[in-house]
Amino acid sequence: MIGQVFGGIVLFIITIYLLSYIKREGLDFITFFFLVILLSLWVIVLVPEYSDYILKKIGFERPFDALIAIIATSSLVLTLKVYISMKKIDKSITKIVRNEAIKEMKKDKKDK
């Protein structure tokens, strides 16, 4: 119970911080990833008995540990994969934006 209260307070502070960050900077992929982790932690803190019960029902011996490990590993790999491919696309966008900016600057200089 004490753990739940303490965990809840910590998560509440992190959630407020993250939400204000999203409001200010927008939601990008990494922030979205943090948000998903945060939501999962909320579920674990708020309803541990309920989640344990369901996982045991579907046949896990040590349900919680195993599931967390699988989810964590797969989401990390998936995130990195998506992040790397997004960065590649990002690079092409940056190149276009940069060339556009240089062209605009040259045009401005000529007009002067």
Place this chain on the structure above:
Amino acid sequence: MIPAYNTEKTIGNIIKRTKKYVDRVIVVDDGSSDNTYQEAKKAGVDYILRHSINRGLGAATKTGMIVALKNDAEIVITLDSDLQHDPENILRFIECLKEKNIDIVIGSRFLGDNKKMPVIKKIGNSGLNFLGRLLFGIKSTDTQSGFRAFNRKALEEINFELDGYAISTEILKEAKEYNLKVEEIPIDAIYPEELSGTTVISGFKILIDMLLRKVGR
């Protein structure tokens, strides 16, 4: 060269103060949604470039460096647009570059007076310094400082890859690979109200970018 993002309140001030110490000022407005571009023009900047969308500090720095190189710059000083750096120090940077024949000079807030630096930033910066040393063997007291001076050799050698804040570490990694001479000089840590700077989450993004850079992305 000043990369700027949503700093309409401070950009004019920093341009006017910087102009006293350099031949030309380049500003790269990195997709600001406020009047940064207009304020920079009003302040009499020599070259102003505008990214149509926000691409990050690294991308803006690279754009500025390309323009500087094309315009035959012999020395390029980078500084932040949010009044975090005092342009009066520029002469010390140039002196260090020329007299000691250094390729890159870094203004280190950890060698100067950093009493005003918030504790969270001290911890974050120290962590990123440690990570830079661990991953790339960079021995710097302030890998995240944006107040730097480069000679032409350094500008031509360094390959700027990253778009975000991690470019600060990437430059030092490249400098080490190309055996460029790097020296640090003390600067004071100034934290004005208008400071945009890095957040805890941008710290995590730097960490991820550095790790990906390490594994050879």
